[in-house]
C-alpha cells in the first residue's frame with residue numbers, strides 16, 4: 356500500500372531543493388578543498404571543562420579538559436556510556452550550557468561566551484522537541500519566523516526542507532498525525548532550515564525500530580555528505596558509530612579516551628576502555644621483553660610495544676577453526692555454550708590456562724557442543740597489544 360507514511364519511509368532524501376541556494380553553493384566550493392588548507396576548522400574545542408553540583412551536594416565533572424578539532428565536512432560521533440558527558444559537550448557547543456574553562460571556536464571565531472541564538476549551530480534532540488500545537492510546516496519554519504523572514508521566503512525554504520527529508524505534501528499535518536520516523540525527519544528539517552554551519556544530533560535515532568533506524572543511518576550519512584557541513588552525532592550504539600562516522604570520539608568520565616577513524620579504533624584501540632567498549636573482546640595479560648610478548652600459557656609472538664606489561668586484544672572474529680599457514684597462536688578449551696546467530700556463531704569456551712574466551716565463527720559446519728574440546732587459531736598479524744593492564 357502506497358500510503359504517504361510508507362512513501363516517506365522508503366524514499367531517500369532528495370537534494371533537488373537545495374542545490375540552487377547560495378549557502379550550499381558556498382559550502383560545496385569549500386568542501387572541494389579536500390586538504391582544508393587555509394580554512395579554519397568548522398569547530399575547535401580547546402580544554403573544555405564543565406562541572407555540575409548535584410542535588411546531593413557532590414561535584415560531578417561532566418567535561419574534563421576536552422579538546423577536539425573537527426575537519427571540513429566531517430561526520431564525528433561521540434560514543435560513550437550513559438553519563439559520560441556527551442549531551443553536555445553538545446550543549447556547550449550549541450550555547451545552551453556555559454563552560455567553566457576552555458574555549459569554543461566555530462569557523463575560527465570564538466563563540467565561548469556567545470548566546471545560543473548567535474551561534475551558527477543547530478541541534479536535533481533525542482525526543483525531537485517538536486511543537487505539538489503547530490503543524491509540520493510551522494515547526495520546520497519556526498526559526499525563520501523568529502528571525503523575521505518574509506512569509507514567502509519561509510514558505511520556499513520549508514518546501515525545500517520537506518522535500519529534502521521526503522515529507523513534501525505533509526506540511527499541514529499535525530505532529531501527532533506522523534509516525535516516529537516522520538517526526539524524526541521533521542526535527543531534521545527544522546534543524547537544517549536555518550542553514551547551520553554545524554549540525555548537532557543527540558541520539559536522534561534511538562526511538563526508531565531497527566529497520567527504520569538502519570535506513571535513517573544511511574540517509575543521514577548521505578545527506579551529510581551532500582550538504583558538506585559538519586555533523587556531531589551522539590550515540591550509545593557502537594555499531595551505529597562504526598557505520599556512520601568519519602571519526603569517533605570515545606568518551607568516559609568526561610574525558611576523550613580515544614579519537615580516530617572507526618577501523619583504527621576497532622583494530623588498534625589505545626586503551627582497555629576503548630577495546631572493551633567498542634565490540635566484543637578477549638583481553639589477555641602479556642609480559643613483554645625485547646620485542647616478544649608472552650601469554651600466561653607460554654605462547655609468544657612479536658610485539659613492538661615498549662612497556663614491560665600489556666594486554667593482548669584478541670577479537671572473537673579473528674579466531675579460526677583451522678590453522679593458518681602464517682605464524683599463529685593456538686587457544687584450546689572446553690565449550691561452555693554456543694549460539695547460532697544466522698550469519699555467524701558465537702562460542703563461549705574455557706581455556707585451562709587463559710580463562711573464559713569467546714570465538715565468533717563465520718564458517719562452521721555444525722555448532723560446537725557444550726563440553727566439546729575445541730582449538731582455535733589466530734594469525735599473529737591480527738593481534739594487537741595495549742600498553743595497559745587491567746587492575
Ligand SMILES: Nc1ncnc2c1ncn2[C@@H]1O[C@H](COP(=O)(O)OP(=O)(O)OP(=O)(O)O)[C@@H](O)[C@H]1O
Pocket residue numbers: 407408409410415416417435436437438439440441442443444591
Ligand atoms: N544540569 C545538571 N545538573 C547536575 N548534573 C548534571 C547536569 N547535567 C548533567 N549532569 C551530570 O553530568 C554528567 C554528564 O551528563 P550528560 O547528560 O552529558 O551525559 P550523557 O553522556 O549525555 O549521558 P546519556 O547517554 O545518559 O544521555 C552526568 O553525571 C549527569 O548526571
Ligand SMILES: [Mg+2]
Pocket residue numbers: 441442443
Ligand atoms: Mg545524553
